[in-house]
Amino acid sequence: MDRPLDINELYSGKKGDSLFNEPFLPEEMSTESTELMQSWAESLPDERLRAITTALVVENRIDKILSIFLPKYGRLLELSVFGFSSKIRLLEALNLVPIALTSTCHCVRNIRNEFAHNLSKKKLGDISRKHLATLNGLYKAVWKDMSRPAYTIDNVPFVEFFNLSLYCIAGLDKYVANVALMREAISRPEFVEQLRNECSLENKAFVNAIVAKYDHNFVELTDTLNASMDD
Structure with missing residues (x-):
């Protein structure tokens, strides 16, 4: 039925x-x-x-x-x-x-x-x-x-x-x-501005992650060099 x-x-x-x-x-x-x-x-x-x-x-x-x-x-x-x-x-x-x-x-x-x-x-x-x-x-x-x-x-x-x-x-x-x-x-100016802000925040987070990783690797490299010099 x-x-x-x-x-x-x-x-x-x-x-x-x-x-x-x-x-x-x-x-x-x-x-x-x-x-x-x-x-x-x-x-x-x-x-x-x-x-x-x-x-x-x-x-x-x-x-x-x-x-x-x-x-x-x-x-x-x-x-x-x-x-x-x-x-x-x-x-x-x-x-x-x-x-x-x-x-x-x-x-x-x-x-x-x-x-x-x-x-x-x-x-x-x-x-x-x-x-x-x-x-x-x-x-x-x-x-x-x-x-x-x-x-x-x-x-x-x-x-x-x-x-x-x-x-x-x-x-x-x-x-x-x-x-x-x-x-x-999506035609409103505030929508475009919101996208701009989100893009900027994502880009900053990406850059900060790379810098943090670089700093971490640099510290590890420095520690390794110091240890080898001590030996």
Whole structure:
């Protein structure tokens, strides 16, 4: 029997695997994201359109996080090679959000690509076995034994993609607040000054340790020389 949905658990990752392993405001969702979710929901009848729209919304949420954390993120957007895949990998490299979120981003991108590059594929059940297996594995890993959003159609790949899309879009949005607060904190002059002081203290401790070791060795050498002269 499914457990009740636990928002904190759903959007949280393993402690230590990423800088943030849970959203500061798990119940909140931005107005911007709510509007994007509404546009996303309107693409419901067509599975190809659903996959392509989902990828656009997920990419938008990644852009939001990266633009907050990187003040000059626009410089990267000027590069023709900096696309959806690069954005996901950059988010992974920064390690700001749980791994399950970035893994789901990759899954969404791969499914989008299958539809974009093959016009004969119209349903989620038409995508490759490899990507269907990834979709199913992520679906089980993310939702575990918690209750999923209700859906009435008998289409397993679609239901799995729908639920994972919901998790991915909302999950990325929920970590925006974490990243925004961190960006604000590290941009303060007092934060930089604190780092300067800590660096100075560590450097002094390092130098003092070397001097102390040198003095100790010098004393030992002097004692040895004196002893040899006495002999």
